[in-house]
Amino acid sequence: MPAPRQKSNKRGVSAPKGKLPVLVLNGPNLNMLGVRETKIYGKATLRDLDALCRKTSADLKITADCRQSNIEGELVSWVQQSRKTHSGIIINAGGYSHTSVALLDALLLSDLPVIEVHISNIYGREHFRHSSYISKAARGVIAGLGIEGYAFALQAMAKWISARR
Numbered sequence: 001m002p003a004p005r006q007k008s009n010k011r012g013v014s015a016p017k018g019k020l021p022v023l024v025l026n027g028p029n030l031n032m033l034g035v036r037e038t039k040i041y042g043k044a045t046l047r048d049l050d051a052l053c054r055k056t057s058a059d060l061k062i063t064a065d066c067r068q069s070n071i072e073g074e075l076v077s078w079v080q081q082s083r084k085t086h087s088g089i090i091i092n093a094g095g096y097s098h099t100s101v102a103l104l105d106a107l108l109l110s111d112l113p114v115i116e117v118h119i120s121n122i123y124g125r126e127h128f129r130h131s132s133y134i135s136k137a138a139r140g141v142i143a144g145l146g147i148e149g150y151a152f153a154l155q156a157m158a159k160w161i162s163a164r165r
């Protein structure tokens with residue numbers, strides 16, 4: 001059986017990769033959740049979503065590091081930095097899902113397990129939402145289950161992480 005991947009901190013002490021937090025990334029306009037378009041995205045706010053991710057993670061004995069940005073470059077930088085500091089990535093890239101080769105490249109380079117989440121069912125909406133550039137980097141994609149989709153993504157991630165501990 002291959003040895004689990006290890007990460008060294010500044011003092012050179014190795015920690016199992018599986019103990020590192022899961023990066024939960026939300027892209028552009030998701031800070032507007034619960035404020036407008038509630039028929040499509042529901043009434044929960046980004047705060048509610050972060051709270052759900054933190055509670056679900058605590059129940060699963062993992063940690064969620066929740067971040068949101070409207071800036072593509074910031075999302076790319078966070079993904080780049082996560083390679084050594086996080087155990088996996090759950091990402092709703094919002095509109096960038098349908099446009100961003102840069103985010104796809106960063107996710108592929110991260111070499112971490114990735115789950116893509118969409119709150120709405122992108123396949124039941126406008127044609128331009130049917131394809132996502134970043135899906136190629138994802139082990140799994142969840143769409144249309146509302147914010148609950150993030151909880152399911154964390155469940156799957158926790159299983160993969162514990163298998164590597």
Ligand code: CA2
Nearest residue numbers: 029032033036037094095118119120129
């Ligand atoms: O369904 C999803 O989660 C999306 O990733 C959300 C993106 C959209 O561009 C994707 O096609 C599907 C947009 C998020 C916008 O969120 C808003 C929330 C409230 C009010 C306005 C926008």
